Amino acid sequence: MNSSLMVVTHWNDQWGPSKNEIDSELVLENCERVLKYLSPPFLQSLELSVLLVDDMLMKEINFERRGINKTTDVLSFPLYSDSPPIPFQILGEVVISMDTCVLQAKEIGHSLIDEFYRLLVHGILHLFGYDHETNEKDATLMRKKEDECLDLVFEQ
Numbered sequence: 001m002n003s004s005l006m007v008v009t010h011w012n013d014q015w016g017p018s019k020n021e022i023d024s025e026l027v028l029e030n031c032e033r034v035l036k037y038l039s040p041p042f043l044q045s046l047e048l049s050v051l052l053v054d055d056m057l058m059k060e061i062n063f064e065r066r067g068i069n070k071t072t073d074v075l076s077f078p079l080y081s082d083s084p085p086i087p088f089q090i091l092g093e094v095v096i097s098m099d100t101c102v103l104q105a106k107e108i109g110h111s112l113i114d115e116f117y118r119l120l121v122h123g124i125l126h127l128f129g130y131d132h133e134t135n136e137k138d139a140t141l142m143r144k145k146e147d148e149c150l151d152l153v154f155e156q
Contacts, residue, residue, distance in 0.1 A: 021113055022052075027120070030153045034121060035091070037152055038128050038145075044087040048127070050120065051095045058097035073100040074119040076126035094123030121149040 027050070035046055053061070055071040063069045065077065078092040096119050105115035125145055132139040 021111075022116055030117065031120070031124070033152045034124055034149045037149060038124070040082060040085070042082075042085040042087055043089065045089070047090045048124070049090075049093040051093060052098050053095060055097050055099040058095065058100070061095055071097055071100060073097055073104060074123045076123040078127045078129070080127055080129075082129075091124075092127040094120060094127065096120065096123065117150060117153050118146070121146055121153070125149070 031048060031050070035048065039046060058075070059069065059071040062072055062075060065075070073096070075095040076092060077095070080089055080091045096116070098116075101115050101119055102112060105112045108115065125142055130138070130142040130145060132142045
């Protein structure tokens with residue numbers, strides 16, 4: 001991606017930096033790093049929306065948009081297309097349930113920050129068309145890309 005990136009974040013105050021160590025400025029920097037890595041050369045501008053919610057709102061969104069009446073950790077709603085190669089695009093929206101993020105971080109035994117970025121990167125990969133549910137080859141490719149993107153986030 002050559003020139004500009006816009007990341008629109010919708011932060012609920014309860015998930016702000018003072019409460020859970022999620023630094024919105026750092027999230028923007030890391031999104032830019034990941035998007036530059038994943039974006040094809042024809043893209044000149046890209047917009048991404050990131051929405052942090054609780055489990056109750058995630059359940060509502062999941063039901064309204066997918067017909068599934070339960071919460072989940074991350075949802076992606078893509079708008080991006082590489083055909084035709086339009087240089088200015090809205091990538092889509094990543095919705096993260098912070099309740100589930102906190103729970104999964106505890107269950108897995110790593111930090112909230114680690115789990116948050118794992119979910120964010122996972123959601124962004126879905127926006128670019130990666131899918132782990134189609135077959136094992138695609139799942140392996142998505143895991144590899146996820147690891148590469150997380151290396152970019154945590155190498156600083």
